[in-house]
Amino acid sequence: MVIRYLQTFMAAARASSFSAAGARLGLTQSAVSTQIKRLEEDLGCLLFERAGKSVRLSERGRQLLPEAEHIVQRYQAMRGASRQPAPVAITVGAISTAQTGLLPGALRRFRQSLPAVHVNVVPGMSSQLLAQVDEQELDLAVLIKPNLNLPRHLKWTALMRERYVGIAPRGTRGDWEAVAAALPFIRYNRKSHGGHLVDQFLRRLSTGVDELMELDEPAVILRMVREGLGCAVIPGTLVDAAADRQVRIVELPGPPFFREIGVVAHPREANEAVLASLVESMRKQAVELEARA
Missing domain, CATH: 3.40.190.10 (Periplasmic binding protein-like II)
Incomplete structure (x- = not known):
């Protein structure tokens, strides 16, 4: 990783531009800027002076550039010296x-x-x-x-396309509205894209839920429902919710939705x-x- 950052430093120094260096390396300007910033943090100095969209080497950057070129050359020589092909x-x-x-x-x-x-x-x-x-x-x-x-x-x-399903502990009865009214709701984190889809579904229903907790991982939510803590809406394919015998799949009202x-x-x-x-x-x-x- 350090060698790649040094190569990015060298390309930016030659081009006097992060965007031009990115075009040469197949990176976005943001990726180049991030790599340079991490290298500067690691070395404890500023390598470039920034003025708007233009950049130029700082005094310390000019001093370190030959050393960076030497390190990259030595690394490339080490790679070339190996007679055995590296494992993929x-x-x-x-x-x-x-x-x-x-x-x-x-x-x-x-x-x-x-x-x-x-x-x-x-x-x-x-x-x-x-x-x-x-x-x-x-x-x-x-x-x-x-x-x-x-x-x-x-x-x-x-x-x-992973379909969302309603889940409830085994033995619960009724449709989704009845289940959601009777049990606490375990929410898929609404800050994530997957959880945002659940939030949109609940808003379409225009009925409130009694939120118990909010979690990031559908697999963990499934375990919580399995333990009888409440009901939930999760993408059900990759966690194989339908195969869990301690959980009941509850049909959701309205059109199906997916991630x-x-x-x-x-x-x-x-x-x-x-x-x-x-x-x-x-x-x-x-x-x-x-x-x-």
């Missing part, structure tokens, strides 16, 4: 429900064709994972489709075939999960 390794980000509900089956498929590839899985929320892909800290990430348009240099591949799960990636030549194979394995697993649901 990829880093994949995933939201929690994708880690437990999608990746195990997808990675089983993937390893049948590419057993030697090392896969490092990084957890996170959708917004965090998107930023990490943009900064090339992750090769790809499985997340909820962002509300806003993706940067043009990032590629989105849809995997599945879209997919893969965001930074197109690159390195490991392109490997990443394409993994995405295809995810797609096949998602089709199987949707058919089962």
Whole structure:
């Protein structure tokens, strides 16, 4: 990671522009600015003097530039000196429900064709994972489709539409209105995109709920309902809510609503075939999960 930041520093120094350096490196101006800021924090000095949209090397930046170039050259020489091809390794980000509900089956498929590839899985929320892909800290990430348009240099591949379901402890009776009136409500965090969809559903009903708690993870909400603490509305496919014998699926009134799960990636030549194979394995697993649901 430090080498990549040094390379970004060198590109920005040559171009005297973060946006021009980003265009050369395949990064957004924001990603370049973030990497330079982290490098400055790590070194404890300002590398650039900023004036509006223009930048120029600071005195300390001019002093450190030759050292950065030397370090990058030595690193590249070390890589070239290795006679043994490096093992292929990829880093994949995933939201929690994708880690437990999608990746195990997808990675089983993937390893049948590419057993030697090392896969490092990084957890996170959708917004965090998107930023990490943009900064090339992750090769790809499985997340909820962002509300806003993706940067043009990032590629989105849809995997599945996950339907929301009402859930209540086993043994409860009545339709959703009766269940929600009788039991406390366990809310999917309304600050998340997935929880915002639940909030919109409740507003459409124009009936209040007795909120007990608010949680980030659908799998944890499912466990709370299983323990008899209340009812909830969650995306039910990846947590396989229908298979839980301690929970009753309750039909929700009105039109069904969904969240879209997919893969965001930074197109690159390195490991392109490997990443394409993994995405295809995810797609096949998602089709199987949707058919089962």
